[in-house]
Amino acid sequence: LDYSPELGGIIYKVASLARKVGGISFAGGYPDPELFDADGLAAAYNAVFQDGFRASLQYGDREGYRRLRERIATLSSTPERAVTYDEVIVANGGQQGIATATAVLARPGDWVYTEAPTFPTALHVFHQAGLQGAAIACDGDGMIPEVLEAALKRQRARLVYVMPSYSNPAGALWTLERRLRVLELAVEYDFHLIEDDPYGLLWFDAPPPPTLLSLAARVPGARERLIHVSSFSKTIAPGLRTGWMIPPAKLREAFVHVKLGTDIHSALPSQYAIDRYFGAGGFDAHLPVIRATYGERAAAMGAAIRAHLGERLEYVAPKGGMFFWCRMRSGGDARALMAAAEREKVFFVPGVAFYPGNADAATFRMSFATTPVDGIVEGMRRLARVVPGG
Amino acid sequence: LDYSPELGGIIYKVASLARKVGGISFAGGYPDPELFDADGLAAAYNAVFQDGFRASLQYGDREGYRRLRERIATLSSTPERAVTYDEVIVANGGQQGIATATAVLARPGDWVYTEAPTFPTALHVFHQAGLQGAAIACDGDGMIPEVLEAALKRQRARLVYVMPSYSNPAGALWTLERRLRVLELAVEYDFHLIEDDPYGLLWFDAPPPPTLLSLAARVPGARERLIHVSSFSKTIAPGLRTGWMIPPAKLREAFVHVKLGTDIHSALPSQYAIDRYFGAGGFDAHLPVIRATYGERAAAMGAAIRAHLGERLEYVAPKGGMFFWCRMRSGGDARALMAAAEREKVFFVPGVAFYPGNADAATFRMSFATTPVDGIVEGMRRLARVVPGG
Numbered sequence: 001l002d003y004s005p006e007l008g009g010i011i012y013k014v015a016s017l018a019r020k021v022g023g024i025s026f027a028g029g030y031p032d033p034e035l036f037d038a039d040g041l042a043a044a045y046n047a048v049f050q051d052g053f054r055a056s057l058q059y060g061d062r063e064g065y066r067r068l069r070e071r072i073a074t075l076s077s078t079p080e081r082a083v084t085y086d087e088v089i090v091a092n093g094g095q096q097g098i099a100t101a102t103a104v105l106a107r108p109g110d111w112v113y114t115e116a117p118t119f120p121t122a123l124h125v126f127h128q129a130g131l132q133g134a135a136i137a138c139d140g141d142g143m144i145p146e147v148l149e150a151a152l153k154r155q156r157a158r159l160v161y162v163m164p165s166y167s168n169p170a171g172a173l174w175t176l177e178r179r180l181r182v183l184e185l186a187v188e189y190d191f192h193l194i195e196d197d198p199y200g201l202l203w204f205d206a207p208p209p210p211t212l213l214s215l216a217a218r219v220p221g222a223r224e225r226l227i228h229v230s231s232f233s234k235t236i237a238p239g240l241r242t243g244w245m246i247p248p249a250k251l252r253e254a255f256v257h258v259k260l261g262t263d264i265h266s267a268l269p270s271q272y273a274i275d276r277y278f279g280a281g282g283f284d285a286h287l288p289v290i291r292a293t294y295g296e297r298a299a300a301m302g303a304a305i306r307a308h309l310g311e312r313l314e315y316v317a318p319k320g321g322m323f324f325w326c327r328m329r330s331g332g333d334a335r336a337l338m339a340a341a342e343r344e345k346v347f348f349v350p351g352v353a354f355y356p357g358n359a360d361a362a363t364f365r366m367s368f369a370t371t372p373v374d375g376i377v378e379g380m381r382r383l384a385r386v387v388p389g390g
Numbered sequence: 391l392d393y394s395p396e397l398g399g400i401i402y403k404v405a406s407l408a409r410k411v412g413g414i415s416f417a418g419g420y421p422d423p424e425l426f427d428a429d430g431l432a433a434a435y436n437a438v439f440q441d442g443f444r445a446s447l448q449y450g451d452r453e454g455y456r457r458l459r460e461r462i463a464t465l466s467s468t469p470e471r472a473v474t475y476d477e478v479i480v481a482n483g484g485q486q487g488i489a490t491a492t493a494v495l496a497r498p499g500d501w502v503y504t505e506a507p508t509f510p511t512a513l514h515v516f517h518q519a520g521l522q523g524a525a526i527a528c529d530g531d532g533m534i535p536e537v538l539e540a541a542l543k544r545q546r547a548r549l550v551y552v553m554p555s556y557s558n559p560a561g562a563l564w565t566l567e568r569r570l571r572v573l574e575l576a577v578e579y580d581f582h583l584i585e586d587d588p589y590g591l592l593w594f595d596a597p598p599p600p601t602l603l604s605l606a607a608r609v610p611g612a613r614e615r616l617i618h619v620s621s622f623s624k625t626i627a628p629g630l631r632t633g634w635m636i637p638p639a640k641l642r643e644a645f646v647h648v649k650l651g652t653d654i655h656s657a658l659p660s661q662y663a664i665d666r667y668f669g670a671g672g673f674d675a676h677l678p679v680i681r682a683t684y685g686e687r688a689a690a691m692g693a694a695i696r697a698h699l700g701e702r703l704e705y706v707a708p709k710g711g712m713f714f715w716c717r718m719r720s721g722g723d724a725r726a727l728m729a730a731a732e733r734e735k736v737f738f739v740p741g742v743a744f745y746p747g748n749a750d751a752a753t754f755r756m757s758f759a760t761t762p763v764d765g766i767v768e769g770m771r772r773l774a775r776v777v778p779g780g
Contacts, residue, residue, distance in 0.1 A: 005647055036447045037536075042439040045659075049432040057426045057627035092482065092653035099652050125651040128493075164728035237447035239658035257395055261515040262489050263482035267657050269435075 001112070001133075002357030003127040008120040010353040014338065022343025026366035029168060029320070033370075036237045036295060037277075037286045045276035048269060056268040062256050064090025064244075066272040071278045072244050076228070078214040089245050089255055090266045094198050094237065097229025097245035098122050100262070101194050102129050104247070104254045105227075110158035113151060115143050117325070117354035117363065119196065121170050122161050126356075131159075135356050140316045142174025145181040151371040152189040159192050165208040166199035166321025169354045173319050176209040180219065183212060187221040197230040198243075201287060203296035203320035213246060224248040232274060234322070235287055240270045274383070294322060296377055297368040304380035312389045322369040325351075327362050330389030333387035334364040340386040347378045391502070391524075392747030393517040398510040400743040404728065408467035413735025415770040416667050416756035418536025419558060423710070423760075425683060426627045427667075427676045434667035438659060438700075446658040452646050454480025455661040461668045462634050465591075466618070468604040479635050479645055480656045483628070483698060484588050488512050490652070492519050492549070493583050494637070494644045495617075500548035507715070507744035507753065509558050509586065512551050514625075521549070525746050530706045532564025532716040535571040542579040549582050555598040556589035556711025559744045559755035563709050566599040570609065573602060577611040587620040588633075591677060593710035594685035603636060614638040622664060624712070625677055630660045648693075664751040684712060687758040687766055694770035702779045717752050720779030724754040736769045 011029065018025035048056060056065075063069065069085040091097050098121075106112065108130030114122065116135030126133055137147045142164060151157075162182070164174035174182075186193045194213040209215075216222040231243025247255045259265065271350040277283055301324055302317040314327040328337065334350035341347065351363030368376055401419065408415035438446060446455075453459065459475040466473040466717025481487050488511075491584035496502065498520030504512065516523055529535045532554060541547075552572070556563035564572075571574030576583045585602040590607065599605075602621065606612040637645045667673055691714055692707040704717040731737065741753025758766055 018572055030449055033444050033448045036444055038439075038444050038447065041447070042443060045439070049428075049435070053432060054423050054426055054428050055629075057428065057431070057629040059628045092657070095651070096653045121650065121654065124647070128648065128651050145427045162443075195526060233449075238449045239445075240445040241653060241657040257514070258518065260511065261485070261518050262652060264511065264628075265631070267482065267631040267660055270657055270659060270775070273443040368678055 001123065001127050003123040005124065007353055008124050011120065014347055014349050016344065018347035021271045021342065021345055023347065024371060024375050024382065025347040026368065026371065026379060027347040027349050028367055028370055031234050031238065031369055035290050037282055040280070040282035040286060041237065041273060041277060044273040044280060044282065045269070048272040049275040049281070052141060052272050052299055053269070054208060056272040060265055060268050062260050063086070064266055065268055065275065067275045068271045071275055075092055076213060076246065078210050080210070081214040081217045083213070083246065084088050085247050087332050089247070089259060090267050090271060091229070091243045091245050091259070091264070092241040093233055093243040094231040096262070097227070097243060098161070098194060098196065099125050100245055100255055100258050101192070101227040101229070101247070102126060103258045104251060105192050106131055106158050109386055111155055112159040112161060113148065113157050114161045114273070114356060115163065115167065115170065117169050117351060118161065118356065119163060120353050122196065122388045123356050125197055133356050135358065137366065138170065138172060140172065142178040143182060144179060145185060148349045149183065149185055152185065156189060157191045159193045159194060160186070161196065163196045164212060165197060166202060166318055168199070168321070169323050169349070171316065171318030171321050171323040171324040178211055179215050180211055183216055183219040183222040186225045187219060191225065193226045195226060195228045197228065198234050199321040200230070201235050202291060202322070204291060204298060205319065208320065224250060235290065236274065236277070236283065240274070242266065242270055242274060256331070294369055297371065297373060300373040301366065301368045301380065305379045308380050308384035309387055313347070322367050324366045324368065326364055326366065327360065328387060329361045332388060333361040335361070337364065337386060341383060344382040344385055346382040391513065391517050391522055393413060394697070397743055398514050401510065401739050404737055404739050407732065408737035411732065411735055414739065414761060414765050414772065415737040416758065416761065416769060417737040417739050418692065418757055418760055419712070421628065421759055422683070425680050427672055430670070430672035430676060431627070431663060432666060434663040434670060434672065435659070437661040437666040437670070442662050443659070446662040450655055450658050451648050454478070454656055455658055455665065458661045460551065461665055466603060466636065468600050470600070471506065471604040471607045473603070473636065477636050477639070479637070479649060480661060481619070481633045481635050481649070482631040482653070482656050483623055483633040484586055484619045484621040485511060487617070487633060488551070488584060488586060489515050490635055490645055490648050491617040491619070491637070492516065493648045494641060495582050496521055496548050501545055502549040502551060503547045504551045504746060505553065505557065505560065507559050507741060508551065508746065509553060510743050512586065513746050514632045523746050525748065528560065528562060530562065532562055532568040533572060535568060535575060538572065539575055542575065546579060547581045549584060550576070551586065553586045554602060555587060555701045556708055558589070558594060558711070559713050559714040560715040561706065561708030561711050563598055564568055569599055569602055569605050573606055573609040573612040576615045577609060581615065583616045585616060585618045585620070587618065588624050589711035591625050592665060592681060592684060592712070594681060594688060595709065598710065614640060621677045625669070625680065626664065626673065630664065655720050687761065687763060690763040690766045691756065691758045691770065694767045698770050698774035699777055702777050712757050714756045714758065715750040716754055716756065717750065718777060718779065721752045722778060723726055723751040727754065731773060734775055736772040736773040
């Protein structure tokens, strides 16, 4: 696993440079704080202060607050796969789901495959756990099953980590067929799949295909090899550090044991508040606002790239989530491009931060989530002054 | 390490039995929820909703909220050792401090020594990390340094885990001399000390000797081998899951890297609220109420034991914290005693749950924290009907 904290740290370096220099930043992986429903959440906390606060201050169930687990189960259910609350373990964001799955399932020296590119803080976990690994080629339809299978034939894996809907950083959306095929491969080659789904609800025009969690019902043996993790970080607020993990039934106790050792259980007042927020209809009312805003910004970024950079960049316009993933047709290194872009006061993250080895250095990630449309258009104009080729 | 989750699970089994059966329970390791300053905390949250809420909803520093780290630094400082905010990393309770220290410092097969008896959820972490270990004999003055040194001569250790002030379960208070000697041994035998200090502020009549963190200033080389962990679980509320870890400077980055992989950072609204709670004087005003209440209950339990059970139990009356640790002079197994006590509807935790091997089965733990004085007196009367000997 060719990862180092310094490599992952590029993201933080660029983000803090952007804060220092000012200008227009597409570097963050953050949701737009202006889109936090602060009033709705404060009202939800106040409902807890009226009823349930003292209980939320005490130790609670290791699996999390029962009523929130029921909300999460409903949110995760589809017509073909009803999730029940007892499958759900509340975690401190999806990150803790990745870390817990790794602690339960992998031992030093085990292999993990990820998408190319992939989420660096997942690589951080795999690196700390002493895993070996490699990234599997992806295209606009998601991970390429034939490439994964060829890799598995050379070297079996213990884990395969994927983000099938609007991934960070690629913004990729896996097709239904790819999803089903990778579930079949999990059974055939006996690995565990971690499905990380923080962006699945952030679709713009149409929902994504069903989650692997849902589709596993169609592939015998797949459910017991699938760990679904997600969070409210992108749909409510990341500062709450509230997410969840849905492991197979036979691993449930092992997950709870790791969770107990890690921090006993997740903080409760926020779990109570999120439940009350759902109960007041806040979540369902506010999610379309986030979708519409991000959708508008994604469209603006797509149009501005086409207008100013279309000849010089390869990209797939995302259908949800927060990111454009671009590649300079001229090749070259996006770190050099970043240095040039800094003079124009426009910021993004060089792609090398997102690979566990064999990085395509010509790639970079831009988030449209935190920049209003005017800024996006101006940012693309500035970028057009420094991207080579064309 | 002769630990199993089932053994640690005895505590939860007895606690849920007590809830089911009703009666008088000294089984919980919980603070009294009636002592949570719910109004003060709700006011603190509301202060956050007025100022800072949106920032608290966003991703933040991995080390935690700067202003809370400053509060914790002040709380942890003594005249001979000023702690600065940059030494402090906010964690999800002290438990995450133990887990993080273990992840940073220990590898499978490494040795850990603990007090006999010790905190089972720490054993849970050491067990999951694949450590070997043993418990070191303690007396009323804390861990016996000569026994620790003899053990170290036979088998060096990577970690020594201790709770020098009002430990769970023994309620023990280490003397100043013992503290200094164990710090010296850490340097001499090159191990890392985890000082777990969740109860240090819960003294009744006089504060405990300085923490190992403070005393390390007197022992050259000790600070770089000491990880101090603590939390607000017993002084504010455990449901907030807010604690901290103070590692040596040279391990700070490694701790932050593990924290990042585990859950990026701890939830922020609660960190902001605790800061505002301090700012409003709530913490300083309320802590004496908790001390006085627990002190009164401890005195009542001590008097009732002397009156009804004095001949039949060995114990050291605690000077702080939440626990009486007792041993039947007749020997025997406290699990059998528990079965008899259940018929009297009085509950406690058999001591076997608190040892990493070589358990003294005649011991048991009683918490006086959640039972008002009348209930404590009645509970000791009931217990007197079933404790053998005398």
